[in-house]
Amino acid sequence: MLRFALTRALSLTLSLIVASLVIFAVIEVIPGDPAAFMLGLNAAPEAVEALRDDLGLNGSLVSRYLSWITGMMTGDFGVSYTYRVPVSDLVAQRLQVSLPLALYALILSTTIAIPVGLIAAAKRGSVTDYGIMGTTQLGIAVPNFWFAMLLVLVFAVNLRWFSAGGFPGWDAGVMAGLKALTLPAIALALPQASILARVMRSSLLETLHQDYIRTARAKGLSRRQATTRHALRNAMIPVLTIIGLQFSFLLAGAIIIENVFFLPGLGRLIFQGITQRDLVVVESLVMLLVFAVIVVTFLVDIAYAAVDPRLRRKA
């Protein structure tokens, strides 16, 4: 198990290095002179030169890459050109919104989808099953940002249960914060929960056809016992994969949803960075997002091995 984790960790490190090279190349190499790019066409040559100095662009590519990477590792993400504050401060502030939102949505989606998928599988072919399958089919087809607008229209504008957007900050109290994140989290969770419920259902149905379920029944387990004791854990293996994959969709989705609800999260920051051509912000944030996806994939791999003993000995 330890060796499994170590080999995975090695491949995680490699992925991170290659990903950082790609991001560095796109942001700092392709535009030619990032400083001129950031200031636009009409910038004075002296201003460009000053920014070049500021950003440390006069060093070689290798030294620039190394200083960027070592900086990131020590928490120094550079200084935002537009905000004139360290990017790490901005990120820390914005993460307080984005991270709880993604987790909130993940928890919602998982706690709803798994029981729903189980019920559909248990009642296969019934009206309940058809109802669930129809609803999830619709849930997958709904664009989450449109669903978000719909939620605002119904629950904020008409019913006035929630505010239409904005975030009061955690200082205003945990409940107030969670309340502001509830509609966004529901909007994010709906399509993911629909997918997850369908995967849970089909995975369980497939597992129930395995030989060892027949063995369990021959041992005297009832259908329900065979399902809970033997099928469930095996059926969770593909479900785990999907949960891992969904994390990256949730992160990406959160970027868009934050726009609908005017939430001061990473998504808003990235878009401001793009419109203001603040490459320092964009570069560091993209690296952060990719880092998050890669680390979650790693954690899912480890969770896999915990569920499936066959994987533990494989490197």
Add this chain to the structure above:
Amino acid sequence: MKLPVQLILGAALTVLFIAAVLLSFLWTPHDVILLSISEKLQGPSAKYWLGTDHFGRDLLSMLMVGARTSIAVAIVAVGIGVIIGVPLGLTAAANRGGWLDELIMRGNDLIFAFPSLVIAILITAVFGPSATNAILAIGIFNIPVFARVSRGGALSIWTLDYILAARVAGKSATRISAEHILPNIANLLIVQGTIQFSLGILAEAGLSYVGLGAQPPTPSWGRMLADAQTMIYTTPRLAMLPGLAIIAMVLGLNLMGDGLRDLLDPRIRRAKA
């Protein structure tokens, strides 16, 4: 053979949208470029079946032309995924266990760490926003999807005896991949293709909505939603209709995909035979 209900329903919806797109090249109820502010924000009427937007443009015509962008982006993005991803997956499977397989699969994992929105952000930050960005971003993300599906399907076929028979007949790995593997994973690819097509429609809408995709004046469903957002309190119709169009299109494709899978799945077919 009895066709699954969902296949018929899904195909009907898909055909409807494609027909609307084709029709839009020849004829739309009104010109979508022409602005007529005097007729802005009108409700549905005999002249404007679905009403007009804040510039007085006919909503139905906008939806028809907007479908072009969505469908074009999704189709090209699926094309990129298939044309690059499938050969990669087949190559990896033909060299299973070898360094080339390892390289291709690790490359896949790497791309998976860049959701299409992140790719779009990277491209837009450097090149500025455009519909091409959307195509590239979605297309690049499609590559590992198709590579994985084709590798997985191909691996199970490589273990079968008819592949050994083909090798005994002196056929090369490339030839075997083309003659034996590809036709037998076509089912998988068609089903995955419809899924990625529908995901592409959703992704394009999302990218255009946040301004990373199609730019004005190109009509697109995502842009229409973005424009409608500020007016959602007063004229929710403007936001509802493009949303419903996206849902109907994606639902149609997903139903068709599910139906095709039921129809083409050899396990199900064998059971019926």
Add this chain to the structure above:
Amino acid sequence: MIALEHLSLSIHGTPILDDVSFDMAPGKVFGLVGESGSGKSMTALAIMGLLPRGAETSGRVMLDGGDLSKLRDRDLCAIRGNRIGMIFQEPMTALNPVKTIGEQVAETLLIHTRTSRAEAMKIAAEKLARVGLPQDKFPLGRYPHELSGGQRQRVCIAMAIALHPELLIADEPTTALDVTTQAQILDLLRDLVAEEGMSLLLITHDLAVVSGIADHVAVMQTGKIVEQGETEQLFRHMTHPYTRQLFEASGHQPDRAAPPNNAPMLTVEGAVRDYALPRRALFGPAPTFRAVNGVSFTMNSGESVGLVGESGCGKSTLTRAILGLEPLQGGNIRLFGKDMTPATARDLRARIQVVFQDPYGSFNPRWRVEKLVAEPLHLLPSRPEDWRNRVALSLEEVGLPPDAMQRYPHEFSGGQRQRIAIARALILRPDLIILDEAVSALDVSIRAQILDLLAELQNRLGLAYLFISHDLSVVRTITDRVLVMRAGEIVEQGATEVVFAAPQHDYTRNLIAATPTIPDAWREDIHA
């Protein structure tokens, strides 16, 4: 007492069983024999109450005076695993991969009795030891993937007998296992029946297996029991034509001409084949596994040679090396004096063809038969003009009509598909055909027909066969010489009759002893 009384079964309206009745006595083995599709497995599932959806039964399944077929599932659950145990054919997939063997055996106890978990684990350890998995070598914490097929089947048996059931049902329990493992499992079952005083319902396709273990035998054909009785009596005085047909097919001896005394054709000298294994350390060389270790033998033209050995002995690897598909790490393989390697020219490859075991996986399901049979023509410089005629001729030689050319493989039965595979191997008129377990997946009566076909083709066309099989009784009927392979090495070779009559190597002796046979004395009565 367990008895079936006039049991009939249909699934979604299709009749599966028709008026099946038999009695089983405690401490006795009851053998239920039939070919695939005869309904023997469904009989077992009907007793267990585990029939698929859409099943309708009539008649009675009596256990100590109670009718199981009338019970609700809840009451059946109390009987399954407790009073009736069952084991299945495929031990590789019969165990839950994510639970330890201890947990799975203990579960039987925990479900049916008020045993504590610790006590259940203790009993599980005893039961595992009883079936030949002692704790010092196979602790309770082992997972199924850490065990071999035979060991997994032992775990299944431990699970099934944990509560001393009155009846144990074994559905083809040894079909997926090697002969020596099969003999051990059959011995174990026989001992358990004697010690525990339970009844064993043994379901098998193999007459030889039942002849060695069963006290009573019933023969099933298309859902009916055509004949049943005390084993020796039934074998000596079989009355039903189907029983006779099965019996004759299982010992079938095809008519073969004596091999011509020709020059050597295939020579294998000191062949060595290594595989790379997954790396154990992150860096450093990958360990290797030697699948074929210094194998040498010679085959003459027109000769029929058997290569026998159990799974994992390296016979499939050797086959691929002889076909020139994989490189050797030592020694050489020569066909007509020229090296067979992955770089071998096509004209030499055309002289050797192959027929595989699985009649389903042997053909691209999307190709028509004419294209399938024509595939080896790829080895010719260009596809001949008359390729369709050649395909038709090949099909005719294996007894298939020309209209088969336009059909797809799924339209044919297993036996017909093996004929198509032989037609494909014949189309280039090769000198040598490798038959890789080519009749192993077939029912005995179909197998006899295919063996006749092979013998006839050999007599007529002067083909040489390399007959690779785990089944000694088949190899004995169709080969002139035999090679015995174990762990990558040939441990014994010689004329087939000599090796079978007086095996020299211990392993060969074990193999022959483990192979179930119908006593010769029982056969004589039939022919008399």
